[in-house]
Amino acid sequence: MAEKLIGTVTHWYDKISVAVVKVTGKLTKGAAVKVKKGDDEFEDTVSSIQIDHKDVVSAKKGDDAAIKLSRPAKEGATVSLVE
Numbered sequence: 001m002a003e004k005l006i007g008t009v010t011h012w013y014d015k016i017s018v019a020v021v022k023v024t025g026k027l028t029k030g031a032a033v034k035v036k037k038g039d040d041e042f043e044d045t046v047s048s049i050q051i052d053h054k055d056v057v058s059a060k061k062g063d064d065a066a067i068k069l070s071r072p073a074k075e076g077a078t079v080s081l082v083e
Contacts, residue, residue, distance in 0.1 A: 003080040028058040037077035
């Protein structure tokens with residue numbers, strides 16, 4: 001499977017399982033992503049994206065997008081699209 005880097009986790013909100021991602025590509029709701037930091041990695045599906053506390057369908061380069069994940073993501077982790 002090909003992977004395309006689309007961002008980096010800048011913050012993790014543990015109570016609500018949300019990662020803030022500085023987007024460097026295009027990220028859409030429902031996309032399969034891989035989150036990786038060191039030996040810790042997992043794949044997930046983006047179930048929700050918010051920008052400035054508003055639900056959106058996609059995020060573009062330069063956006064700080066809050067995405068809902070099923071597992072904790074560490075700050076500095078890379079986020080890649082799984083194709």
